Amino acid sequence: MTLKLADAAPSFTLPGIDGADHSLESYAAAAVLVLVQSCNHCPYVLAWEERLNQVAKDYAGRGVTVVALNANDATKKPADSFEGMVEHARDAGYVFDYLHDEDQTVARALGAERTPEVFVFDRDRRLVYHGAIDDSRDEESVEELYLRDALDAILAGQTPPVTETPAVGCSVKWRDDA
Numbered sequence: 001m002t003l004k005l006a007d008a009a010p011s012f013t014l015p016g017i018d019g020a021d022h023s024l025e026s027y028a029a030a031a032v033l034v035l036v037q038s039c040n041h042c043p044y045v046l047a048w049e050e051r052l053n054q055v056a057k058d059y060a061g062r063g064v065t066v067v068a069l070n071a072n073d074a075t076k077k078p079a080d081s082f083e084g085m086v087e088h089a090r091d092a093g094y095v096f097d098y099l100h101d102e103d104q105t106v107a108r109a110l111g112a113e114r115t116p117e118v119f120v121f122d123r124d125r126r127l128v129y130h131g132a133i134d135d136s137r138d139e140e141s142v143e144e145l146y147l148r149d150a151l152d153a154i155l156a157g158q159t160p161p162v163t164e165t166p167a168v169g170c171s172v173k174w175r176d177d178a
Contacts (some may be wrong), residue, residue: 002111002130005163009033009125010109014069014099017086022067022099024125031063032154034147035119036133037112037172038068038098040088041079044169045115047137049092052116055133056096059151066096071107072115072173080173107172117167120150120160128154131165 003010013023027033036052038045056066072080079088082100089098101107110119120129129150136142150160 002113003109003119003127005127005130007127009035009119009121009127010106012099012101012106012109014101014106015082016100017082017089017098022097027065027067029063030065031123032059032065032151033121033125034064034066034151035106035110035121036066036068037071037107037110037115037117037119037167039070039072039077039080039115039170039173040084041072041077042115042170044137047139048116048133049094051139052133053093053095055147055151058148060095062151062155064151064155068094068096068098069101069106069112070098071101071104071112073104073175074102075175076173104172104175112172114167114169115172116169118147120147120154122154129160129163131162131167135165137168 011024013021016022074081122128133147134142135144146165153160
């Protein structure tokens with residue numbers, strides 16, 4: 001079941017590629033928390049990851065924290081193992097936390113279906129935007145900056161102009177035992 005607008009962010013404690021555990025409370029100081037269902041192998045994630053990295057850089061000084069979550073079953077997609085996450089994030093130059101949701105509890109609580117899929121929470125950790133980063137996998141064809149527009153509106157104390165869009169990407173690779 002997917003979170004609905006105004007629903008609370010799920011509580012979590014997950015290991016990060018930095019060797020530390022990160023919880024929802026770890027991000028309490030953020031004015032806006034962006035959780036992104038992600039992975040290492042998906043061509044859609046790869047197409048959007050530099051844009052996401054740039055959003056994290058551009059908004060860090062404005063109180064926005066971006067966190068990527070990988071819940072893919074590494075037995076189905078070995079590239080999505082924790083070790084693969086560490087290597088991929090280093091190679092891609094991630095400036096945001098990248099957390100491993102190995103038991104898939106956070107992905108299920110979010111109702112995530114795709115990689116990448118964005119969930120934006122306001123200061124009260126209520127969902128205010130859910131969907132795509134922007135409107136095109138091809139950077140040259142982007143016309144709508146959904147995530148940036150949502151962040152600008154939230155930081156200005158307003159409702160995002162678009163609150164939901166379809167997430168476009170690969171399916172989350174669910175565990176068979178879950």
